[in-house]
Amino acid sequence: MRSERMERSVVVAPREEQIRIDGQIVEQVSTVGPEEGHAVRVTIIQGGRSKNGYVYDEAALRQIAQLIEGAQAYADHARSGEEQVNRSVRDVVGFYQDATYVAQGDGGRVDATLHIFEAADWLWSMIKEACDLGRPELIGLSIDIFGQWQLNEASKAKEITSVVQLNSCDVVTRPSAGGSFRRILHHDDTDNHDNHDKANYHMTLQGEYEHMTITPEKIEEATQGETTGEAIQAQAQTQQQQIEQQRREVERLLNEVHLQKANLLLERRLQESILPEAARSQVRQRLQGRLFEEQELEHEISSAQTLLAQLSRDGLIRGHGHEKTAISGMVTEAEKVQAAFDGMFGLDIDTGKVGNVRGFVSIHEAYSRVTGDSSLRAGISSGSHLGPIQVAESAPIGRVSEADTTTASFSYLLGTSMNKRLLKDYEAWPAEWQKFVSVIPIKDFKQQTRVRLGAFGSLPVVAEDTPYSTVTLTDSAATYVPQKRGNLVTISRETILNDDLQAIRQIPTKLAVAAAYTLAEFVYSFLSTNPVIYDTANLFTTGSPHNNLGAAALSTTAMQNGITAMREQSNYAGKRLGLRPRYLVVPPELEWTSMVVTKSAGVPGSPNNDINPMLGYVTPIVAPQLSSSTQWFLLGDPREVDTIEIGFVGGQVNPSLFIQDQPMVGLNFTQDAITYKIRHEYGGAVVDYRGIYRGI
Structure with a gap:
């Protein structure tokens, strides 16, 4: 099937008449059969100065023309640097060929033919419809390159000195110029388009119509310009080898950088894992010295852990001189x-x-x-x-x-199993308070001090030949003393004689529940009792000094006010921190209200079906230990802001069970009873009020 390319549509009239010429940046190649694919003639980039201040001269445009030849076309820019390197085949929509530099008065341009694959018929349909409707600005092209530039002090323009590598030339919805140091990304996320700015690389699929008067002399002048452009293009072919060598060198350097990043990731994850050194060496041998995805590394570590767990469980080792038959x-x-x-x-x-x-x-x-x-x-x-x-x-x-x-002995064996049962039941008990507190190990029962340093304000301007000013940091300290909690439990000879197994079975479970509930009460008491904290003020205050106490019942509006108050919290220098709450802590009486305000798509009770901004904003936590049925709390993530610290003596987070079974000592001698002791040692304090807010 015959195809025709419309480079210009010119109607010549007598000299005295005005002639209208429809200038098109992109010329569609029509009447192309399905077996031949689809093609459009596009302008890749316009020369001159862009809105972002980059200046592309003739040499830069010729380099781009060399690099664009044969390049793949993708739908949309890559979202990250890693994705840019490993683009998906599903994103490929075509390729470029017949790239050429075209000289013109406003700085020249680079044109090419974009062939669109049949698999991307959706894109071809979009291009045709946009052009037919007279809305070519709805779709366009945008390039992503590596290059070098230097600043022109006089014009403050960033002049492109070298274009080293073309990452991609993609079909986008908002093409415009943009960039950063050594990497210029031609893609703009704003909604503004300037079709009259020739220097913004507005590579749309069809330009605006222009009205101009043209004479036969002007037509001849344009034809001579095209001939000159072809001669310059032939001369530029001699630079292709040097440009290709530079591109290969950049690719080699990028590959080395990616390899170094992969090796650093490998060593960091191996050090963080619990694998023994022998297993780490095997994983290192399989991955070191090559590029790999992070998912592959995680799979290797997980497989090694699974294998070690299986070997530990089976206990069967063959080879290497460690043969065990049974x-x-x-x-x-x-x-x-x-x-x-x-x-x-x-x-x-x-x-x-x-x-x-x-x-x-x-x-x-x-x-x-x-x-x-x-x-x-x-x-x-x-x-x-x-x-x-x-x-x-x-x-x-x-x-x-x-x-x-x-x-x-009987008492030792019984105590060991009781301790296992206690720990299992203790760990199964809900401990959601761990989400919003910091858990740390402490060495002893001495007073623990957590110093809170102040903050620096904005850095002052230092005039020429004047010394820097000296500033000091103020600080405050939150303190607490850990305490020991526990009970004694006895098993008498009568219990064994009566064969009361049910009673003995309940002992570790009840001890575990008591320990877990006591610790939860200790943590939530900081919220419900409004204690005096390190700055001698109550934790929650309306207004100064803490401004973290509201007066409204739980609702979307009340939560928004609490979030705003937390966002406005500032450091010692008066700078706002912009903190965000992550958890909504409520008593059982407010459980369903918390679900409604955080999981409803619309504002509860709103007659206008307004969107609920609190949908999924925070995670509800229901705390039976809260004493008030109306109080609710917003708390930040302890990884982002300090809130409450809980310290466990010796790092022993779980309670411990001890046995006193000497036959000549204690109740074993006087009452024929074995004594078991449960002990739990910890303490805590509020270390920063800014990550905590209370409503009502």
Whole structure:
């Protein structure tokens, strides 16, 4: 099928008449069959000075013409530098060819033919419709290049001295000039278009119509200009090898930078992982020295962790001189008995390690199996040795002393399983307060001091030959003393005789709940009691000094006022910090209200169906420990702003369970009872009020 290219549409009339010429930046190649694809003649860039102050002369335009030849065309610019390097094949819409520099009075331009693939028929349809409707400015071209420029002191213009690499020339909706040092991005996110500015690289698919008077002499002059342009184009071919060499050098340098970034990421993630050094070395050998995606690195680390976990669970190692034929041969009788105690408390038994072990069904059975005293004639004593568990129900219960079980006792085994049950129940208890507080380890019970340094104001201007002024920082300190909390729990001989397994099973669960609830009460008391903090003022005040106390019930409007108050919080120098709350803490009475105000698409109760700006803005946290049914709180992320600090002595976040089972000491001697002690040591304080707001 025949195709025609309309470079100009000129009608010649007598000299005295005005002649109208429709100047088109882009000429559509019409009557192209489906098998031939689609093509448009486009202007890649206009010479001269752009709105952003970059000046492209003839040499720069010729370099761009060399680089644009054969380049791929993409739909829209890449969103990031990484995506720019690895563009998706789904974004390719065509390619450029027949690129040429065209000399003209206003600085020249670069033209090329854009071939659009059949797979991008949606784009071709958009181009045709935009042109047919007389709205060519709705779509255009924008280039993304690497280059060098120097500042012209007289004109304050940034003159392009070298165009090193073309990243892409993309089809966009708002083409315009833009740029930054050494990397000029021709894409503008504003909605303003200036079709009359010849220097803004307005590479639209069709220009505006212009009215001008033209004579045969002017037509001849234009024809001579095109001939001159072709001669210059031929001369520019001699520079292609040098430009191509520069492009390859830039690509090599970019590849080295990306490789260095990949190696730094690899070492950082390996150091952060919990993998042993041998596993780290294997991951390092697979990835070091080549480019890789971050997802590939995470997959390698995860696979190594999964493999190590599987090996630890199976316990079977073959090769390297560590052959083990049966894992059951490595398990002691003490471990089997401990597993039976774990089963008695409903804990999971690792059958891959200890085999098929049945949990004890009664406390009496557990005591008899361990001590061999089926009638409890000897009372409760830690001196009794651990005997083996017999598989058959009719097996004898006689005591058997083995070298690896002589240190075990009934009280120790029972306490170990109770401690496991306690920790499991404690960790299962909701502790959402950890989202908005800072948890740190502390060494001892001494007073903890958290110094809050002041802030510098705006830097003053330093005049010529004058010294810099000296400023000092003010500070304040938040202090607290950690405390010890705990209880004693006894298991008597009567409990064992009565075989009250249900009572013993409840002990660790109830201790775990008590510890978790006590800690939650301690944290939420800072919010509900409005304590005096480090600056001798209450945590929440209306107006000065804290301005973080509202007087309205929970609603979208009240939350917006609270957010504004938090945004307006300032440092010691009076500079606003722009803090943002991340969590909405409410009592159970306000749970459903919090869901409505944070999850409704429209403003609740609004007759105009207004959009709810609080939709997903914060995460609700329901705290049963809050004493007021009307108070609600906004809190920031502790990674962005300090709020409340909770310090655990020795870094022991979980409570600890201890056993007192010496036969000649304490209740074991006087009352035939084993004593268990739970201990939890921590303290805390408000270290910064600016990340906390209370409503009503």
